[in-house]
Amino acid sequence: MSTVAFITLGCKVNQFETETMEGLFKKQGYELVPATEQADVYVINTCSVTSFGDKKSRQLIRRVRRLNEKAIIAVTGCYSQAAPEQVKAIEGVRVVLGTKDRAHIVDYVERAMATDGIIDRVDDIMQAREFEDIPLYEMPARTRAFLKIQEGCTNFCSYCIIPFTRGPLRSRQLASVRAEARKLVDNGFKEIVLTGIHLGAYGKDFKDGTSLYDAAKAILDLPGLRRLRLSSLESIELSDELLELIKSHPKFSHHLHLPLQAGSDEVLKKMNRHYNRDEFTSLVENVRSKVPRVAISTDIIVGFPGETEEMFAESLDYIRKLGFARVHVFPYSPRTGTPAAKMPDQISEPIKKERVHRLQQLAEEMANDFHKHYLGTVQEVLFETNEHGLTDGLTDTYIRVYTDDEVKTGEIYKVKLEKLYKDGVYGKLIGHL
Incomplete structure (x- = not known):
């Protein structure tokens, strides 16, 4: 039986797409093995949201080739769609797919097994x-x-x-x-x-x-x-x-993830976001009035071209006032082919790093404030992972709950939230649902 290993970078969409491709290979009789082991086929589902994603994709291709130089390496996802020639130039790559036509990935891999050269199936996605x-x-x-x-x-x-x-x-x-x-x-x-x-x-x-x-x-x-x-x-x-x-x-679930990206109107305009601060505030207020106990999380990009210290301070103040339950912080990463990559006043990496640290501190404070409101309450938790006797999972408002009580992963329990713990709260089991 031939073996196949998958490596996935990036978002939840990529994770889902990997799961569909895993099913296609298993349907054809392949055995799934961990990507740290020697396999006959390696499928790398890439991300291109940041330049780090591109770099990581290249590193992973080279790593699996060292595991088995005879393996068929198939590269798919956003990086191969954006830069197929770069991917094909990496030694060992035999199949290149973009972000469509993956229903036939097994056929392309088996064609590569039977022939020499590279199977290139990247088409015009537009x-x-x-x-x-x-x-x-x-x-x-x-x-x-x-x-x-x-x-x-x-x-x-x-x-x-x-x-x-x-x-x-x-x-x-x-x-x-x-x-x-x-x-x-x-x-x-x-x-x-x-x-x-x-x-x-x-x-x-x-x-x-x-x-x-x-x-x-x-x-x-x-x-x-x-x-x-x-x-x-x-x-x-x-x-x-x-x-x-x-x-x-x-x-x-009473949780919505609504990306803000910046708390400065000038930066939002340069980003080509389709709202300003006042409009976003109204939208959030409308959400909270319609769904009173909703938890709202967001994404923020730090260090966008032209972002001054004053603009960043304005963002910090605005983000604090909106009272997000969780804030995901990302340093700006120039992407070749985008307008922002050509903008003047690019921010230096040390300044980005310092601003990321400051916003992450604020994000931690806001998350703790949000979690404190739930201490002493009983919440329904879907438990996910267990490690070293500690099991964790999520409430419907996306609070991560930890317990050392005996619970089964994949099941929902009523849990009393007792104290702040790690990136969430610690709770004690009340009952199984």
Whole structure:
């Protein structure tokens, strides 16, 4: 039996796509092995959001070649879509795929086994018009299941390469969304996370009024589903009907990840974000009024070209006032081919590093403040991992809860939250649901 190993970089969408490809290989009789072992085939699913992602992808290709020089190395994902010639130039690469046509990856790998040379299947992604619907043939080895329902982005933020690596908007048909969700629930998953490159734009390409609200409705009534969560989406795309569904449906997670990216109007304008501070504030206030106990997390990019110390201080003050439950901090990384990479007044790495540290300190304070509000309460926790006698999982508001009580991963328990602990809280078991 031939063996295949996978390495995945990047976002939840990449993780989901890896899981679909794992299923394709297992369906054809391949054995999955860890990427640290010698395998006949290595599939590296790359990320190109930052220049570090590109560098890491190249390092991993070279690492697996050292494990087995005779292996077929297949590279897919955003980096190979953005820079296929760079990928093909790396010694040992035999199959190059971009961000589509991965339903045939096993065929391309086996063709590479039978022939010499490189199989190059990177096409013009801007011509893609259909969502690539690959069924899950193998269940994810996790407690929460990601379900990709949307592809492509048309925001064209000035710092982002993703619209050029993922192409135009394409949505998964509602019937397929429900069928794949049913499959996940039937296999024991209690929580499903809907993911997409531009999730809030789900259904726009159908031009019949279908929206993310309809995709959520198609899943929520599935027997056995306990929790539905949305991954990152733009605040300007949150409809009132979707907010009402989040508020009223007992299975809908009360957590939204709404990327802000900067707290300065001047920086937001340079980023080509489609709102200013006042508009974002109004959007957040609307969310909180419609869903009173919602937890809102966000992303912030630090050190964008032209960001002065005054602008950064303005951002810190604005972020503090909004009271996010969690803040993910990223230093700006220039991406070749994007407008921001050519902008004047690029910020030095030492200044970026110092600003990242300051914002991370604020983020930790805000997270602790958010967690403190829940101390003494009883919350439902889906436990995920167990290590050294300590099990951790998430509440529906995305608080990470740790306990040393005996619990099973993949199950939901009622837990009393007692004290701040690590990046979340420590709790004691009340009962099993």
